[in-house]
Every structure is written in C-alpha cells, then in structure tokens.
Amino acid sequence: MVVKKITPVYVEFIPEIIEEGKLYVSETYQTAIHKCCCGCGEEVVTPLSPVDWQLKKNMDTISLRPSIGNWNYSCKSHYFITNNQVIWANRFTQKQIANIQKKDKLDKQNYIDSKNKQIINSLLNDDNWLSKTWKSIKSLFRS
Ligand SMILES: [Zn+2]
Numbered sequence: 723m724v725v726k727k728i729t730p731v732y733v734e735f736i737p738e739i740i741e742e743g744k745l746y747v748s749e750t751y752q753t754a755i756h757k758c759c760c761g762c763g764e765e766v767v768t769p770l771s772p773v774d775w776q777l778k779k780n781m782d783t784i785s786l787r788p789s790i791g792n793w794n795y796s797c798k799s800h801y802f803i804t805n806n807q808v809i810w811a812n813r814f815t816q817k818q819i820a821n822i823q824k825k826d827k828l829d830k831q832n833y834i835d836s837k838n839k840q841i842i843n844s845l846l847n848d849d850n851w852l853s854k855t856w857k858s859i860k861s862l863f864r865s
Contacts, residue, residue: 725759726808730784740765745784745803747777758792759808760799766790773826773833780805793819 725743734750745756752771758764768775768786778785786803789811793800802809814822 723761725757725761727806728756728759728803728808729806745786747784754786758795758797758799759801760797762795762797762799764792764795764797766792773829791819791822
C-alpha cells in the first residue's frame, strides 16, 4: 500500500515492529525509522544529524529534509516528508544517484574535518591557558 500520510511516534528505543505510515523518532539516539512509503516493506533508517537528515517539528507535524531516496532498495522510491505528507518526487537516474552519493561523502568529510579542527583548536586554547597559569605560578616564586 502506498503511504500518503505519515505520523510521528516519539520513542526512546526503536521498536521491533515498524508499522507502515509511522515515523518512529528516537531523539535519544538521533535516529528516525519508517517503512518505505511505496509499500515495499523495506525499513528506512534516517540518522538525524547536520549531515544526514534534519527533523523539523511544526505543532504536531514533522518534516524530514532532505528527501528520502531509497536507491539501495529495488523500489528506488524517492519522496519528501513534509508536514506529515508523503510527497512523491521523480526517480533519480543512476548518474544523479552517483553524484549525490559523492556529494554526501564530501559533506561528511568536511563535517568531520571541521569537528576535528574545533577539537584541535580547543586543545590549543587549553594549552595557552595552561602555559599562562604556569607562568603566573612561576612569577609567584620569583618574587
Ligand atoms: Zn519501497
């Protein structure tokens, strides 16, 4: 059965049985899961992060961005979830899929790089703080 409307279910743990027409959202584990809206029965896991999917809540409706592209499944369905509505989009060609996968990989790498840079910077700042403290301690002994 083709799903036209999907309702959010907020859970801590993803349940064993995923019902059609429901989007299970675990904010604890930053993951959402639903059954492919084409009715093929495949379970679609969408991690929620700045480089994966973003869940937008509006009253009691939800939107997922970007679109859901199930190109790893035989149905290859592609749709948007906007305000609980399933909006069907064009199927991608193999070339478009390859381009998106390439871009996704790049986005992830950039995200990891910038995170690493943040960590390194914060360590360097700590070092500064440490050396300043050390200097002030040494100056105490000098006087
Ligand atoms: Zn499907």
